[in-house]
Amino acid sequence: MKTKVAIVGAGPSGLLLGHLLRAEGIDCVVVERQSRDYVLGRIRAGVLETITTDLMTRLGVDARLKAEGLIEGGFNLASTNHIVRIDIAALTGKHVTVYGQTEVTRDLMDAAPDRGLPIVFEAKDVALHDVDGAAPSLTYSKDGETHRIEADFIAGCDGFHGPSRKAIPAHAVREYEREYPFGWLGILADVPPCHPELIYANTDRGFALASMRSATRSRYYIQVPLTDRVEDWSEDRLWDELAARFDPISDNGVTRGPALEMSIAPLRSYVFETMRHGRLFLAGDSAHIVPPTGAKGLNLAASDVAYLSDALIAHYARGDDRGLEQYQAKALARIWKAERFSWFLTKLMHRFPEDGAFEHRMQTAELDYVASSEAMQTAIAENYVGLPL
Structure with missing residues (x-):
């Protein structure tokens, strides 16, 4: 098979890129190693910046987003007994939309056949070839046969564990990483949220997050040591812990219900600066x-795709390669600012095992300053809703 752009990965970034290219008549194909059901079964973030919702609107795949998405004009930072609302609508004139990443992926998948976007699911052993030459290609196996796709360009949208990044030779690699000494234990349940807007809480019992996927579905997290396993936590134990942290500060208190999903995710900050190689x-x-x-992961992927799609469209429409040449620098400038904000909130709201009484008092002082400073609230709001492209 020959195509102009071969896209590895059928998550939101790969699907968004494919749709944006097809909308301009550019041939592309998406290759995904997992099944459609597996991809749609992954539980991911649910706070969308306008960058992401604008792309969905531009593609005309925003009907469910508009019907089911929850418009949020603020969110909350809390300590044990005090809650500070960050009024992002008043401070920035913008908002975020609560709509699950799984639903974004579903909308893009469902629209693919009518838009002429082919997706190859269950493509095993994906390998990239000659990416620094004039004729890159990728191979994969499916149904006992090996297939090859020859392309002008390859877009690696295959996540942290995919093969695309590994195809870049070691001498060209520039990467930075910070692993955190804890994870998030999460529970998803069909229960009403404990509060009208998200709460990030730094309590004496540790960090916790109260969020929602809809008016009847809630997503909660608590900070746990990396040594903890999901099996160490019964549902009752987790609900008890959530109630202890959120009942004193939330409007409605925690409503319990059977878990639809429970999992522990490690936390890391990571940047692979070699975003283009050949x-x-x-x-x-x-x-x-x-x-x-x-809440930056999906939204950073959307901004990457906005830059990359514009660059590829300019290449094919006008022979203009400036966007391709500038893609890495433009994307990294926004990525590092989002990394900074995520690192700042993580440091502010979590209890690090190496911290002592002084560090905890500094967190308290910072939260007190946020509560009293409109300038600080504005800076937080501007980063939360998303910096401009």
Whole structure:
């Protein structure tokens, strides 16, 4: 098979890129190693910046987003007994939308056949070839046969563990990483949220997050040591812990219900600065990971795709390669600012095992300053809603 752009990965970044290219008549194909059901079964973030919702609107795949998404004009930072609302609508004139990443992925998948976007699911043993030459290609196996796709360009949108980043030779690699000494234990349940807006809480019992996927579905997290396993936590134990942290500060208190999903996710900050090597371009989690504290992962992937799609469209429409040449620098400038904000919120809201009484008092002082300073609240709000492209 021959195509103009071969896209590795059928998560939101790969699907968004494919749709944006097809909308301009550019041939592309998406290759995904997992099944459709597996991809749609992954539980991910649910806070969308306008960058992401604008792309969905531009593509005309925003009907469910508009019908089911929750418009949020603020969020909350809390200590044990005090809650500070960050009024992002008043401070920035913008908002965020609560709509699950799984639903974004579903909308893009469902629209693919009518838009002429082919997706190859269950493509095993994906390998990239000659990415620094004039004729890159990728191979994969499916149904006992080996297949080859020859392309002008390859877009690696295959996440942190995918093969695209690994195709870049060691001498060209520039990467930075910070692993955090804890993870997030999360529970998803069909229960009403404890509060009208998200709460990030730094309590005497540790960090916790109260969020929602809809008016009837809630997503909660608590900070746990990396040594903890999901099996160590019964549902009752987790609900008890959530109630202890959120009942004193939330409007409605925690409502309990059967878990639809429970999992523990480690936290890391990671940037792979080599986002272009020859005719291979990286986007999304293949190039960067942020702690979920700032709700930036999916939205950073969307901004990568906005830059990359514009660059590829300019290449094919006008023979203009400036966007391709500038892609890495433009994407990294925004990535590092989002990494900074996620790192800042993570440091502010979590209890680090090496910290003592002084560090805890500094966190308290910082939260007190946020509560009293409109300038500080504005800076937080501007980063939370998303910096401009």
